[in-house]
Amino acid sequence: MLRQAQHERFQDSDAVEATDLVKDFGATRAVDGVSLTVPTGSIYGLLGPNGAGKTTTLRMLLGIIDPSSGTRRVLGRERPLEAAQEIGYLPEERGLYPAMHAREAIAFMGALRGLTLREARRRADVLLKDHGLGEWARKPIRSLSKGMAQTVQLLGTIIHRPRLLVLDEPFSGLDALNQGKLEQLIRNEAANGATIIFSTHVIAHAERLCERVAIIAKGKVAFDGRVDEARARLRPIVRLQTREHDGPWRSAIPATSRTEGNTFVFELPESGPEPLLRALIDGGAGIEALAIERPGLHDAFVAIAGEKTAAAMAEEKPQ
Amino acid sequence: MRKLLRGAFVIGRRDFAATVLSKTFLFFLLGPLFPLLFGAAFGGIGASVANSREKPVVAVVASQADFDRLNVSRDRFADAIDDQHVLRFMRFEPAGDANAQETALLASRSPPVEAVVTGLPDKPHLAGPVAPDGSTARQLRLILADAAGTYASPHLVVSHTDTSSAAESKDQATTGQVAQTALFFLTLLLSTMLLSQLVEEKSNKIIEVVAAAVPIESLFVGKLFAMLAASVLGLIVWTAAGAGVIASLKAGGLAALSSPAVGWPSFLALIVIYFAMNYLLLGALFLTIGAQASTVREVQTLSMPVTFGQVLIFGFAATAIGSPNSGLAFAAAAFPLSSPLTMVARAAEDASLWPHVVAIGWQALWVALILRVGAGLFRKTVLKSGPRRTWWRLRRA
Numbered sequence: 001m002l003r004q005a006q007h008e009r010f011q012d013s014d015a016v017e018a019t020d021l022v023k024d025f026g027a028t029r030a031v032d033g034v035s036l037t038v039p040t041g042s043i044y045g046l047l048g049p050n051g052a053g054k055t056t057t058l059r060m061l062l063g064i065i066d067p068s069s070g071t072r073r074v075l076g077r078e079r080p081l082e083a084a085q086e087i088g089y090l091p092e093e094r095g096l097y098p099a100m101h102a103r104e105a106i107a108f109m110g111a112l113r114g115l116t117l118r119e120a121r122r123r124a125d126v127l128l129k130d131h132g133l134g135e136w137a138r139k140p141i142r143s144l145s146k147g148m149a150q151t152v153q154l155l156g157t158i159i160h161r162p163r164l165l166v167l168d169e170p171f172s173g174l175d176a177l178n179q180g181k182l183e184q185l186i187r188n189e190a191a192n193g194a195t196i197i198f199s200t201h202v203i204a205h206a207e208r209l210c211e212r213v214a215i216i217a218k219g220k221v222a223f224d225g226r227v228d229e230a231r232a233r234l235r236p237i238v239r240l241q242t243r244e245h246d247g248p249w250r251s252a253i254p255a256t257s258r259t260e261g262n263t264f265v266f267e268l269p270e271s272g273p274e275p276l277l278r279a280l281i282d283g284g285a286g287i288e289a290l291a292i293e294r295p296g297l298h299d300a301f302v303a304i305a306g307e308k309t310a311a312a313m314a315e316e317k318p319q
Numbered sequence: 320m321r322k323l324l325r326g327a328f329v330i331g332r333r334d335f336a337a338t339v340l341s342k343t344f345l346f347f348l349l350g351p352l353f354p355l356l357f358g359a360a361f362g363g364i365g366a367s368v369a370n371s372r373e374k375p376v377v378a379v380v381a382s383q384a385d386f387d388r389l390n391v392s393r394d395r396f397a398d399a400i401d402d403q404h405v406l407r408f409m410r411f412e413p414a415g416d417a418n419a420q421e422t423a424l425l426a427s428r429s430p431p432v433e434a435v436v437t438g439l440p441d442k443p444h445l446a447g448p449v450a451p452d453g454s455t456a457r458q459l460r461l462i463l464a465d466a467a468g469t470y471a472s473p474h475l476v477v478s479h480t481d482t483s484s485a486a487e488s489k490d491q492a493t494t495g496q497v498a499q500t501a502l503f504f505l506t507l508l509l510s511t512m513l514l515s516q517l518v519e520e521k522s523n524k525i526i527e528v529v530a531a532a533v534p535i536e537s538l539f540v541g542k543l544f545a546m547l548a549a550s551v552l553g554l555i556v557w558t559a560a561g562a563g564v565i566a567s568l569k570a571g572g573l574a575a576l577s578s579p580a581v582g583w584p585s586f587l588a589l590i591v592i593y594f595a596m597n598y599l600l601l602g603a604l605f606l607t608i609g610a611q612a613s614t615v616r617e618v619q620t621l622s623m624p625v626t627f628g629q630v631l632i633f634g635f636a637a638t639a640i641g642s643p644n645s646g647l648a649f650a651a652a653a654f655p656l657s658s659p660l661t662m663v664a665r666a667a668e669d670a671s672l673w674p675h676v677v678a679i680g681w682q683a684l685w686v687a688l689i690l691r692v693g694a695g696l697f698r699k700t701v702l703k704s705g706p707r708r709t710w711w712r713l714r715r716a
Binding site: 089 | 520524526527528530531532533534698
């Protein structure tokens with residue numbers, strides 16, 4: 001309820017605005033002029049291979065580190081720490097005190113974000129119960145499985161019902177079942193009015209969850225916008241199988257087409273599908289199969305960030 | 320066997336490289352310098368303490384002629400044996416009320432009076448907290464015999480009093496020294512814990528969660544005060560236990576001990592305050608140093624030079640004992656890291672309370688300053704916030 005009211009109060013502004021953020025570590029420039037805008041209430045993905053500058057960008061947005069230059073505005077504040085009680089953060093490298101009980105670990109994170117310890121404990125009990133960890137509430141973290149510990153940390157991240165949730169590689173280390181649960185949790189938080197930013201190098205997660213994405217490569221933003229805008233940069237792909245190998249119909253196929261086995265793969269011509277179909281039929285191609293595919297985010301990513309970057313991401317260990 | 324040795328070599332090589340290539344190893348290499356510094360400093364300090372402390376005297380209430388005779392004999396003894404071991408005399412003109420004069424002299428603090436001699440030359444009388452067969456009485460008999468030109472020991476009447484200013488001054492100096500030493504060791508015990516305080520957060524990666532939620536200063540202050548609260552609790556328990564032991568072993572308990580100059584209640588309160596200030600000052604420093612270490616190994620490497628540093632500070636503070644108003648004592652009280660130890664010794668020897676108010680304010684200022692610089696350094700070096708600058712760039716800036 002409170003978050004809804006806060007959301008309404010800020011709905012006209014963007015949750016995060018970053019302009020020309022630069023971060024140098026000694027002689028190394030980790031982030032090179034990143035500008036991005038995250039609308040309030042959206043699910044926003046930061047895409048890029050490891051070392052692209054995603055984590056450094058998030059750390060700057062959170063106020064953990066200061067940028068070497070550039071400005072940031074988070075939930076209407078220029079100093080992100082001033083908004084800390086309205087932000088939840090799940091770092092890439094998870095960490096909990098091993099001797100702390102699960103309930104206390106969650107309550108501790110709530111207390112750090114401004115809840116009273118009493119209220120934090122109450123909420124921790126509810127969250128643990130809702131996520132099937134009720135019986136582990138008073139067990140030390142060291143006795144929990146890795147998946148359970150990750151869930152505990154995630155619950156600690158949302159215990160104070162943040163308006164902005166920043167998740168750095170949240171799917172990392174989770175099995176398929178827990179990845180599904182996490183996706184649902186992200187959707188629920190967004191449905192409750194929270195703005196979500198998460199970084200990932202797995203495009204499928206971003207494609208399923210995000211309305212907007214920023215593609216980061218080598219410290220620079222290659223694209224920032226809606227997912228469909230990214231896709232719209234590419235024309236639909238045509239996959240065609242024919243009985244005949246040659247004939248007048250071949251003139252309808254662009255010269256840039258490639259073949260995958262006995263399938264022609266090419267971008268749909270600007271004139272659209274109808275002239276193409278007519279030319280194929282009239283030219284006696286003998287169509288056996290024809291599919292017009294909308295390009296995925298991965299195709300858009302390849303087109304925007306380049307083959308090399310996409311290959312680097314593909315080579316990273318799948319999570 | 321070959322496999323085992325090869326494995327051992329691989330592990331040994333990694334450990335060696337991890338130790339030697341760490342920044343903290345430089346401190347370890349500098350370690351042997353500390354005992355040398357320490358020895359040099361303490362040699363000077365020991366001599367300085369011995370010289371600076373006002374030597375107690377035996378007050379001689381006599382005419383100038385009688386005193387001179389006594390003193391000539393005293394000097395002959397001093398020529399024969401070490402001067403430091405021979406009684407020192409100071410003449411006082413006889414006053415109307417001999418008893419009142421004796422009491423006043425025994426209470427005199429400048430110089431501290433060990434005992435009072437009257438009745439020269441024929442009926443010598445020694446009054447003070449001395450035994451009839453103690454070294455003071457025995458020495459005096461010899462000197463009196465020499466002054467009288469006889470071989471026989473003169474009949475010396477000895478009146479024992481409970482205390483004298485010299486005995487009290489010595490007791491108070493001892494009280495100051497004990498308090499100072501106790502505070503030093505307590506802080507020494509805590510220093511390694513402080514050095515490793517942030518290693519847990521850093522190794523568990525909790526530091527990111529904390530740094531995103533609260534200012535780094537909160538982390539520093541929170542850790543420091545949590546340890547302070549735990550150690551003050553320990554101090555109270557140990558003090559109570561100590562008082563209990565004293566009460567069970569000595570009739571009259573604490574009250575039977577020589578009272579510190581500011582009195583026991585104020586002294587105990589000041590011990591707690593100065594322990595807290597000493598802990599906060601050194602703790603803030605150690606937390607800052609320890610924050611730079613990422614592993615337990617680095618913390619262990621840092622421990623030795625840090626311990627020697629503490630001993631050096633303790634030695635500096637010890638110079639104030641016995642001469643709380645000397646220039647060196649003032650310097651030790653003004654230097655922030657030695658100030659609490661110096662001032663606790665002062666509380667045992669000097670009754671005025673206002674210097675403590677000034678000192679506590681001064682120390683608090685430095686605690687805040689060290690914490691601020693420490694947190695800034697932590698942000699820069701550990702969280703890598705802001706551009707890192709090398710020292711030569713800083714100098715040019």
